Amino acid sequence: QVQLAESGGGSVQAGGSLRLACAVSGYASNDWCLGWVRQAPGKEREGIGAIASTGGTTVAHSVEGRFTISRDSAKNILYLQMNNLQPEDTAIYYCAYNQRPTLPTVCSGAYLRARFDSGDRGQGTQVTVFS
Secondary structure (H helix, E strand, O other), X not given: OOEEEEEOOEEEEOOOOXXXXXXXXXXOOOOEXXXXXEEOOOOOOEEEEEEEOOOOEEEOOOOOOOEEEEEEOOOOEEEEEEOOOOHHHOEEEXXXXXXXXXXXXXXXXXXXXXXXXXXXXXXXXEEEEEO
């Protein structure tokens, strides 16, 4: 079973930055989709972005230009760099894992969000942005 452990959350003033990290272990296969999903109070769960085992990376339009996903393959750590944070980014951020989909489905935050309950995920880390 895949283990995922997020870190790096906290409180930050609007306009600030945070970098989340997700330590991953126990990969179920070499063909995976790994990324971030967030859940804000009173809002629907949102897929932020993902990186596939093939190396492709996608980021949701809502955070494009502000958020970047990357991975340190040597350390098996997934990162989410968040810049110019806004109060609407306040949420619990989850690291999520699933099998890489076959075309035409693309490894993406939306894909991980749709399979959030059936896939593997961490405990989440709280990000609070105040104005």
